[in-house]
Amino acid sequence: MSSRRIVVPFxxxxxxxxEPIHLDLVLEDEHVVEAIPSIGYVHRGLERLVEKRxxxxxxxxxxxxxxxxxxxxxxxxxxGIENIMNLEVPRRADYLRTIWSEYSRLHSHLLWLxxxxxxxxxxxxxxxxxxxxxxxxxxxxxxxxxxxxxxxxKVGGVRKDISxxxxxxxxxxxxxxxxxxxDLCNVFFDDDTVRHRTKGVxxxxxxDAYKLGAVGPTxxxxxxxxxxxxTGYAAYNDLDIAPVVETGGDCYSRCxxxxxxxxxxxxxxxxxxxxxxxxxxxxxxxxxxxxxxxSRVEQPRGECIHYIKANGKKNIQRDRVRTPTSANIxxxxxxxxxxxxxxxxxxxxxxxxxxxxxxx
Amino acid sequence: MSYLxxxxxxxxxxxxxxxxxxxxxxxxxxxxxxxxxxxIINTGNPKHADIFLVTGSVNEQNKEVIKNIYxxxxxxxxxxxxxxxxxxxxxxxxxxxxxxxxxxIIPVDVYVPGCSAKPEAIIDGVVKALGILDQKYKALKEGxxxx
Ligand code: SF4
Numbered sequence: 001m002s003s004r005r006i007v008v009p010f011x012x013x014x015x016x017x018x019e020p021i022h023l024d025l026v027l028e029d030e031h032v033v034e035a036i037p038s039i040g041y042v043h044r045g046l047e048r049l050v051e052k053r054x055x056x057x058x059x060x061x062x063x064x065x066x067x068x069x070x071x072x073x074x075x076x077x078x079x080g081i082e083n084i085m086n087l088e089v090p091r092r093a094d095y096l097r098t099i100w101s102e103y104s105r106l107h108s109h110l111l112w113l114x115x116x117x118x119x120x121x122x123x124x125x126x127x128x129x130x131x132x133x134x135x136x137x138x139x140x141x142x143x144x145x146x147x148x149x150x151x152x153x154k155v156g157g158v159r160k161d162i163s164x165x166x167x168x169x170x171x172x173x174x175x176x177x178x179x180x181x182x183d184l185c186n187v188f189f190d191d192d193t194v195r196h197r198t199k200g201v202x203x204x205x206x207x208d209a210y211k212l213g214a215v216g217p218t219x220x221x222x223x224x225x226x227x228x229x230x231t232g233y234a235a236y237n238d239l240d241i242a243p244v245v246e247t248g249g250d251c252y253s254r255c256x257x258x259x260x261x262x263x264x265x266x267x268x269x270x271x272x273x274x275x276x277x278x279x280x281x282x283x284x285x286x287x288x289x290x291x292x293x294x295s296r297v298e299q300p301r302g303e304c305i306h307y308i309k310a311n312g313k314k315n316i317q318r319d320r321v322r323t324p325t326s327a328n329i330x331x332x333x334x335x336x337x338x339x340x341x342x343x344x345x346x347x348x349x350x351x352x353x354x355x356x357x358x359x360x
Numbered sequence: 361m362s363y364l365x366x367x368x369x370x371x372x373x374x375x376x377x378x379x380x381x382x383x384x385x386x387x388x389x390x391x392x393x394x395x396x397x398x399x400i401i402n403t404g405n406p407k408h409a410d411i412f413l414v415t416g417s418v419n420e421q422n423k424e425v426i427k428n429i430y431x432x433x434x435x436x437x438x439x440x441x442x443x444x445x446x447x448x449x450x451x452x453x454x455x456x457x458x459x460x461x462x463x464x465i466i467p468v469d470v471y472v473p474g475c476s477a478k479p480e481a482i483i484d485g486v487v488k489a490l491g492i493l494d495q496k497y498k499a500l501k502e503g504x505x506x507x
Pocket of ligand 1: 064067149376377378379380381382415416442443444445446450451474475476477
């Protein structure tokens, strides 16, 4: 039988992915020959808002680049401005930023594990991941006031302190949470159905990952040991971190990386709470920034860059953001070429696409 | 509180939301809030849906998509705009690619404020929408035209 090529549109409105991305899947029978992405459905053009907002207020916009990695975006932005202005942030603020960043990672990874299970049709696992995620959100809400958008980071430090007694309470809660998370992760590691849908699916070689510039768990799942937290921003240089690396390069490995990073995050929070110094949490900020800085952070999805250029006015000139999803889309296109049609949702999810970030 | 004799199904579209409201919509479906106990189910097919939940603001490229989904839904139906972006464009109102809230494109029955809108507020909004849906059904039965 001679095969005929057809094009199946995937998205922008699709049950598997709450976010709008459109893929033209070129099929030959059940095989995907090529996937052509088109984006722009979520584009708002918020980078240009730097021209209209005071540089201190732009933190709120930076947080709203994406509601999932929002806190870490605000850290990246503030860090950039602070470096331009040579501000010394109090060490306690650095630690608090680290703790909240890891909480965001926990909620983001649990969210992803749930969506991933949902993409495979494993409803129960989806519900259980999100049940655990609510506990992380509770801790966020108690300490910052916001569930998904915290609004707690500001230029010069953070807006709120967490008392030491509250911190140790949080660690106790995490102990319970981490044993529940272990149970959850074991399903992802050992369940037959999950293995069947993910092992050997959506393969990306280490070379390709490197050449296409993949970042975060997508790269670490292919054996590239690259984690921006190792560069030691915020309080990470005081803590003991080893990047989680898997070598399979398939959906299973990428899932494993994220599952293991859950426990790593808990460990980082524990270390941070044990070492946190006392003192103020913010410094007074005077004047306007003048200069440029290239601020890098590790988002749950990988390396995120804020390039900030200021010229001594109250509005900065440029805040160029490069988010992990933009970096991972070429890798995704590579993974999709040659896969089975039925695996497309699973593969698309393994790069943890965050279109809100990618298009801003 | 409004009652409906059928299970209302929801379709959710992320217009140009930052994901904040999106994940709260999903969170409403999961064990802590669990709107499924009211018979509300999130469907992917516009032809099965009674309630259209839109998060985020409208821009040039997604205008057509929103209209398209809305047109495919059986009548009568209701539209719920979730989050301040869907209401008016919110913090992004001045962005060059934002034309405003969802109301610019399709008629909206209920607006849920908040940035991000909390699951409690979203559920409240949906329950309100149920009441409106009920009225629309009644109007339809009495021959007063739909929507
Ligand atoms: S209302 Fe706020 S949280 Fe919701 S989509 Fe808009 S910016 Fe994001």
